[in-house]
C-alpha cells in the first residue's frame with residue numbers, strides 16, 4: 001500500500017503573549033491510499049491544528065517548528081505558498097466543522113463551488129457549473145440546479161454540509177481532511193452524512209482523515225485510529241485493536257469504563273478531570289493528573305513504543321482484563 | 326525563536342507582578358508612549374490655562390493693557406509696553422500668547438462642563454431606561470436612536486440657532502447634542518449584563534431591579550462611559566470652536582479659541598497667518614491629545630481586546 | 633421585498649410626522665414664535681398683524697394643523713431678507729450642496745476603502761500604522777481648521793487652485809454641475825477634500841475593522857483551503873462581506889456630509905444651503921432657518937430609508953428575515 005501522507009515529528013507551536021502553546025508536539029502518522037483514518041481526542045487536543053498544518057494554513061502567531069509532512073512522497077511542510085496553493089482544494093481538500101460559518105454567507109452556492117474548480121483547472125464556467133451540479137447530485141441533494149442558486153442561509157445545516165462535502169470531492173483529491181464535519185448536526189443527519197462520505201471515498205479511492213471528538217463516529221467509518229491528547233498521539237492502531245482492546249488509559253477513558261464485548265456505537269464518556277492547560281502542561285506524561293494508572297515512571301515523558309500491533313505512549317498499558325471494573 | 330519565548334515569558338512574569346486592577350490599568354496605560362505623551366500634553370495645556378493670569382504678559386481683555394498700535398505684529402515683535410510677543414499679535418493689538426491661554430480657559434470650561442453634564446444626564450436616562458425596562462425603555466431608546474441618526478454638529482447648530490449666543494447657551498446646546506451617546510453606552514452595557522447568566526439568576530431569585538441596575542449595570546458601564554466621555558469632550562471642544570468660528574457660538578466678549586481663529590481668518594489671505602494658525606495649533610493639541618488618550622483608554626479598558 | 637419597502641416607507645413617514653411635531657412645538661414652546669417668525673425690524677402693528685396672520689391667538693393644536701397644512705403645500709414662510717419663499721430659496725441652493733457632499737462621499741470611498749483594506753491586511757506594517765495615525769488625526773482635527781490650512785497651503789502659498797467660490801457650471805445629460813468643467817472642478821477640489829476628510833478616516837477604520845474581522849472568519853480559512861488566489865479571497869470573499877456594512881454606514885454618512893457642509897461652505901464661500909443657513913442665522917432670517925430644519929429632517933429620513941432598502945438588496949439575509957417575519 002502506498003502512502004498518500006506521511007507525517008513525522010510534526011510540531012506546530014503558537015507563540016502567544018502568555019507563552020508558547022505547543023498545540024501539536026511531535027505527531028507521526030501515515031495515511032495510505034484510499035484509507036480512512038480517525039483522529040480522535042477531546043476538544044483542544046490539537047486535532048484541527050494538525051489538519052491545518054498539513055494544508056499549510058497555520059496563521060500567526062503559530063508556525064510549524066519541526067517535522068516533515070510528505071504528500072505523495074513530496075515534502076510540503078513549510079513549502080512555498082505557491083506550491084501549497086496548487087494542492088489545497090485540489091489534491092488535498094478540507095471540510096470544516098460548521099458549514100454555517102465556512103460557506104461565505106453573501107455568495108451563492110454555485111459561485112463557491114465553481115470557484116473551487118476554476119482555481120485549479122482551465123475549464124469553462126459552464127463545465128464547472130455542470131460538474132458542481134453533478135457533485136451535488138452525488139451527495140444526495142435533490143434538484144441540485146435549484147440548490148446551486150441558493151445562498152447558504154437558505155439551506156439546512158445538513159444540506160450545507162453536503163455542499164461542503166461535494167465541494168471537497170469536486171477536484172477528485174487524493175486526501176480529504178474532514179474536521180468534525182458532523183459535530184454541528186443532529187444524530188440522524190449525522191448518520192446520513194457519514195454514509196455519503198463513506199460511499200464517496202469507496203467510489204473514488206480518496207484517502208480521508210476524519211477528525212472527531214466522538215469515538216463512536218469513527219468506529220464504523222475508519223480503518224485506523226489515532227488518539228490525540230495535548231498535542232501528541234498517545235495511541236494509534238487498527239480500529240478493531242484499539243476499540244476492542246484499548247491500551248492507553250486515556251483511550252480507555254474515551255471508551256467509557258463499561259466492558260462490553262463490542263463498544264461500537266457507544267457514546268463518548270466524559271473523562272474525569274479538566275482538559276489540560278496547554279500553557280502549563282504537567283511534567284512527564286500530560287495525562288498524568290487525570291490518570292488512574294499513574295506510577296512513579298510517569299514523571300518522565302513516555303516514549304512511543306510499538307506493542308500489540310499499535311504504537312503507544314504510556315508506561316503502564318492497560319491489559320484488557322484491567323478494563324473490567 | 327528562544328528570544329521570542331523568553332521575551333514573552335518575561336512579559337508574562339512582569340504582568341503577573343502587577344496586582345490591583347487599578348495598578349494593572351495604570352501599567353497598561355503607560356505602556357503606550359504616544360498615550361503617555363498625549364496625557365502629558367493635555368495636562369500641560371490645562372495647567373497653562375489655569376495659570377494664565379499669572380504667566381501671561383497681558384490680560385488681553387483688559388482694554389487698558391491693549392494698544393491698537395500693537396496690531397498685527399508678526400511673531401517675535403516687541404510690544405509697545407516692552408515685552409516680546411513671541412506669537413505675534415491679533416488685529417486689535419492683543420498679545421496672541423496671552424489671548425490663547427485666556428481662550429483655552431473658556432474653551433476647556435465649555436468642553437469639560439458640557440461633557441460632564443451630558444455624561445450625567447445621558448447616564449441617568451440610560452439607567453432609568455434599564456431600570457424601567459419594557460415599553461419605557463423601548464420608548465427612550467427610540468428617541469436615542471432617532472437623535473443619533475442626526476449628526477451631533479447639526480443638532481448643536483440647530484440648538485444655537487434657536488437659543489442664541491452665550492456660554493450657558495452653548496453648553497446647553499452641546500449637552501442636548503451629546504447626551505444620547507452616553508445613554509446609548511449605558512444601554513449597550515445593560516444589554517450585555519442582562520444577557521449574562523448571573524443577572525438572570527439574580528432576577529429569578531427575586532433580587533430587586535435596582536440591585537441589578539446598581540450592582541451590575543452601573544459598575545460595568547463606567548469604563549465605556551469614561552472612554553466615550555473622553556472622546557465626546559474632545560468633540561465638544563471642537564464643536565464649540567466650530568460654532569464660534571462660524572459666528573454662531575460664543576460672542577466676541579467670550580473669546581474662546583474658536584473666536585480667535587475666526588478673528589484671524591480675514592487676515593489669512595493676506596499672509597498674516599499667525600493670527601489664525603497659533604490658536605489653531607492650540608486647539609489641535611488639545612483635541613488630538615484628548616483623542617489619543619481616549620483611543621488608548623478604549624484599548625486598555627476594552628475587555629474584549631484583552632488576552 | 634415590496635412589503636419590506638412599503639413598511640419601511642410607512643415608518644419613515646411616521647418619523648417625519650413626529651419630527652414635524654417636535655420642530656413645531658420646539659419653535660412654539662422653547663422659542664418665541666413671534667421672535668422666530670417675525671422680522672426683528674417689525675414694529676408693534678406688524679407684530680400684531682403677524683400674530684393674527686400666523687394664528688398665534690388660536691389654540692396650539694389648531695396652529696399645528698395650519699403649520700402642517702402649509703408645510704404639506706410647500707409653504708414654510710417667506711425669507712425676511714430676500715422676500716422669497718424660504719423653501720424655494722433652499723431648494724435653489726441645494727444642488728451646490730449636493731454636488732459638494734456627493735464629491736466628498738466619492739472621495740472618501742475612493743481614498744478610504746483602499747487604505748483601510750491595506751491597513752487591515754497588513755496591520756503590523758509601518759505604512760498601516762501611518763495610515764491609522766493619520767486617521768486618528770482625521771477624526772480629531774476640526775473640519776474648519778483643516779479647511780483653513782487647505783486654503784493656506786493650496787490656494788495662498790502654492791496657488792494651485794482658487795480659495796473660494798464655485799466655478800463654472802457645465803451641462804451633462806441635463807444636469808448642471810461644476811463637475812463637468814475644469815474651472816468647476818478646480819473650485820470643487822479643496823472644499824470636497826475638506827468635507828471628505830472625516831469620512832476618509834471613517835472609511836479607513838470601518839474597512840480595516842471589517843477586513844480584520846473577516847480575515848479571522850472560518851469562511852476565509854475555508855476559501856484558502858480551497859486553494860483560491862489571495863486576490864480572489866480578498867476581492868470577492870472579504871470585500872463582498874465588508875462592503876455591506878461599509879456601504880451602509882457611508883451611505884448614512886451622506887446626511888452628515890450635508891450637515892457638515894455648513895462649515896465647509898462657510899469657509900470656502902460655497903453657495904450651498906449650508907452657507908445660506910449660516911447667513912440666515914446671522915441675519916436673523918428665521919423662516920429660512922425653520923425651512924432648512926424641515927428639509928434636513930426630511931432628508932435624513934429619506935437617506936435612512938434608502939440605505940435600509942439598499943442594505944436589504946445587498947445582504948440576502950436581511951430580506952429573508954423580513955419575509956419570515
Ligand SMILES: Nc1ncnc2c1ncn2[C@@H]1O[C@H](COP(=O)(O)OP(=O)(O)O)[C@@H](O)[C@H]1O
Nearest residue numbers: 014016021023042043044045046047048049278
Ligand atoms: N491562534 C492560536 N493561538 C494560540 N493558541 C492556539 C491558536 N489556535 C489554536 N490554539 C491552541 O492549540 C490547541 C489545539 O487547538 P485545536 O487543534 O483547535 O484543538 P481541537 O483538537 O479541538 O481541534 C488549543 O489548546 C488551542 O488553544
Ligand code: SF4
Nearest residue numbers: 285288291298314315
Ligand atoms: S504514562 Fe503514566 S500517567 Fe501517562 S497515561 Fe500512561 S500510566 Fe497514565
Ligand SMILES: [Mg+2]
Nearest residue numbers: 047048179180
Ligand atoms: Mg477543532
